[in-house]
Amino acid sequence: xxxxxxxxxxxxxxxxxxxxxxxxxxxxxxxxxxxxxxxxxxxxxxxxxxxxxxxxxxxxxxxxxxxxxxxxxxxxxxxxxxxxxxxxxxxxxxxxxxxxxxxxxxxxxxxxxxxxxxxxxxxxxxxxxxxxxxxxxxxxxxxxxxxxxxxxxxxxxxxxxxxxxxxxxxxxxxxxxxxxxxxxxxxxxxxxxxxxxxxxxxxxxxxxxxxxxxxxxxxxxxxx
Amino acid sequence: xxxxxxxxxxxxxxxxxxxxxxxxxxxxxxxxxxxxxxxxxxxxxxxxxxxxxxxxxxxxxxxxxxxxxxxxxxxxxxxxxxxxxxxxxxxxxxxxxxxxxxxxxxxxxxxxxxxxxxxxxxxxxxxxxxxxxxxxxxxxxxxxxxxxxxxxxxxxxxxxxxxxxxxxxxxxxxxxxxxxxxxxxxxxxxxxxxxxxxxxxxxxxxxxxxxxxxxxxxxxxxxx
DNA sequence: TTGACAAGTGTACACCGTACACTTATAGTT
DNA sequence: AACTATAAGTGTACGGTGTACACTTGTCAA
Numbered sequence: 001x002x003x004x005x006x007x008x009x010x011x012x013x014x015x016x017x018x019x020x021x022x023x024x025x026x027x028x029x030x031x032x033x034x035x036x037x038x039x040x041x042x043x044x045x046x047x048x049x050x051x052x053x054x055x056x057x058x059x060x061x062x063x064x065x066x067x068x069x070x071x072x073x074x075x076x077x078x079x080x081x082x083x084x085x086x087x088x089x090x091x092x093x094x095x096x097x098x099x100x101x102x103x104x105x106x107x108x109x110x111x112x113x114x115x116x117x118x119x120x121x122x123x124x125x126x127x128x129x130x131x132x133x134x135x136x137x138x139x140x141x142x143x144x145x146x147x148x149x150x151x152x153x154x155x156x157x158x159x160x161x162x163x164x165x166x167x168x169x170x171x172x173x174x175x176x177x178x179x180x181x182x183x184x185x186x187x188x189x190x191x192x193x194x195x196x197x198x199x200x201x202x203x204x205x206x207x208x209x210x211x212x213x214x215x216x217x218x219x220x221x222x223x224x
Numbered sequence: 225x226x227x228x229x230x231x232x233x234x235x236x237x238x239x240x241x242x243x244x245x246x247x248x249x250x251x252x253x254x255x256x257x258x259x260x261x262x263x264x265x266x267x268x269x270x271x272x273x274x275x276x277x278x279x280x281x282x283x284x285x286x287x288x289x290x291x292x293x294x295x296x297x298x299x300x301x302x303x304x305x306x307x308x309x310x311x312x313x314x315x316x317x318x319x320x321x322x323x324x325x326x327x328x329x330x331x332x333x334x335x336x337x338x339x340x341x342x343x344x345x346x347x348x349x350x351x352x353x354x355x356x357x358x359x360x361x362x363x364x365x366x367x368x369x370x371x372x373x374x375x376x377x378x379x380x381x382x383x384x385x386x387x388x389x390x391x392x393x394x395x396x397x398x399x400x401x402x403x404x405x406x407x408x409x410x411x412x413x414x415x416x417x418x419x420x421x422x423x424x425x426x427x428x429x430x431x432x433x434x435x436x437x438x439x440x441x442x443x444x445x446x447x448x
Numbered sequence: 449t450t451g452a453c454a455a456g457t458g459t460a461c462a463c464c465g466t467a468c469a470c471t472t473a474t475a476g477t478t
Numbered sequence: 479a480a481c482t483a484t485a486a487g488t489g490t491a492c493g494g495t496g497t498a499c500a501c502t503t504g505t506c507a508a
Contacts, residue, residue: 012486035465047466048487056465103327106379115405122407132414140373141429145365148372152364155330181339183346190356205365207447208436216432223431236455259496271497272456280496 012044014052018062022098025063030100035059060104065111067101070094073120080128081210084138087121088146088206095150102150130217138213145209149202236268238276242286246322249287254324259283284328289335291325294318297344304352305434311345312370312430319374326374354441362437369433373426 020042025033035056039046053059072090074083095102110118125135178185216223244266249257259280263270277283296314298307319326334342349359402409440447 034463036463045488047468047489050466051486103375106376115408119405119407122411126407126410132410133418136411136415136418136420137425137428140376140425141369141432144372144376144429145369146372147375148368148370149364151327151371151375152330152368181343183343183350184339186350186356187346187360191360194357194360196360201361201364204361204446205368208365208440209433211447212432212436222428223435258494260494269457271458271499274497275455 012042012048012052014062017042017049017052018059018066021059022063022066025100026098033100061108061111064101064104064108065113067094067098067105068111068113068117070097071113071117073117074124076124080124080130081214083124084121084142084210085206088142089203091146092150092153092202095147096153099150099154102147102154105147134216141209141213142206145205149205153198153202236266236272236276238286241266241273241276242283242290245283246287246290249324250322257324285332285335288325288328288332289337291318291322291329292335292337292341294321295337295341297341298348300348304348304354305438307348308345308366308434309430312366313427315370316374316377316426319371320377323374323378326371326378329371358440365433365437366430369429373429377422377426 017038021033021038024038024041028037035049036046039049042049049059053062071094072087074080074087076083078086095105105114122135122139125138126132130138212223241262245257245262248262248265252261259273260270263273266273273283277286295318296311298304298311300307302310319329329338346359346363349362350356354362436447
């Protein structure tokens, strides 16, 4: 009983802090995520965290890199199109698990998993024969779509019926007549009964983009 | 001199507060944007703001709607494709002016300009003959791309040479060898000399997407 | 002139990130 | 086994935040 005294208070470590931080941000959201709250979750006084992470900023850097580490790299044994499809879907799933990370994925000091990911994606395209400029274009459209979709998916929580009602309520308050917005009404009425599934919606747009890239794959030309 | 006493301290109003708030957020960024700072900018004590806005949350709602109000609606006299192109480019420009708004455009209580915008975009597609599900798809891809591109454009500030050097520095610190990331190196070396322009990059991806939509315009089918 | 109501003020509270000095626990050397 | 260097965890304190609440000031109607 010298080595392992008690299980209730095994010592901290930057890895353990990072892991707990991600878990807390997942369930509490980014606004409610604080150093004090994290310390409490770990059964420790706030300042104890600073022995393992420099400050909150660096902690967030590490958290984002954890998210990157959960993203599947484009499989090397696949052709570029299915490889991109796989990694895109994996990215969306990771961002769905960690909604707090969406706005920070590219804005923080890049960690190793970040670099590995970007390098692998760019490498996959280049090895598949994409000329440099075309690979940059391909990367840009894809990631913009992926991050943008994740952002909207997080924000637009109008899939649940209660929040939809609440949203309609809010609209009725701020604006007098919602007859002025017939096409919004159409969405709120038709969308729920259309069996909308955000995963297939994501795949639809993704395939559209990959289609376009396949078509322009070798030509240096612009679309249209 | 009864009506207009002095120009230096004309009375506040929610419009004036909102306008000053947008200006302050534009130049200071969202993190540095505080009620106290805004009050100081208006030459007034912090609590004075609360006579014109309920709280910071509602203030942010109003600020976002101002950004929406700056976005050009799809011109009714154009065909859907150029109309969408115009409104997409206008959206990106507005988000470039107000980078702080990018993550909030769809996450706040929608204001009138928000509703007008969404209604007009959806209406443009429907009037052009897009079946409902297809219009939803078209809307989803476009906005995901627009917001995602704006997000990356804000984050990746690697266009300036100094910050690129700094970023490379940071990479060299956290990771030993950056020879492990040959395709990232290729980007940092080739991209600056390739005359990269974010506006044309945006248009490239946008046209790719509009192309795909035009192709699938009438078929209810999924891409590829 | 007076009285009502809006606009602006001042103080105070709970929360945040974290600097700094302190105490406790652990591990390596004699 | 005793001592000591170093790491791990603590407590207090400071300047920042949003904002509740009671107060004073300004402005117009009667």
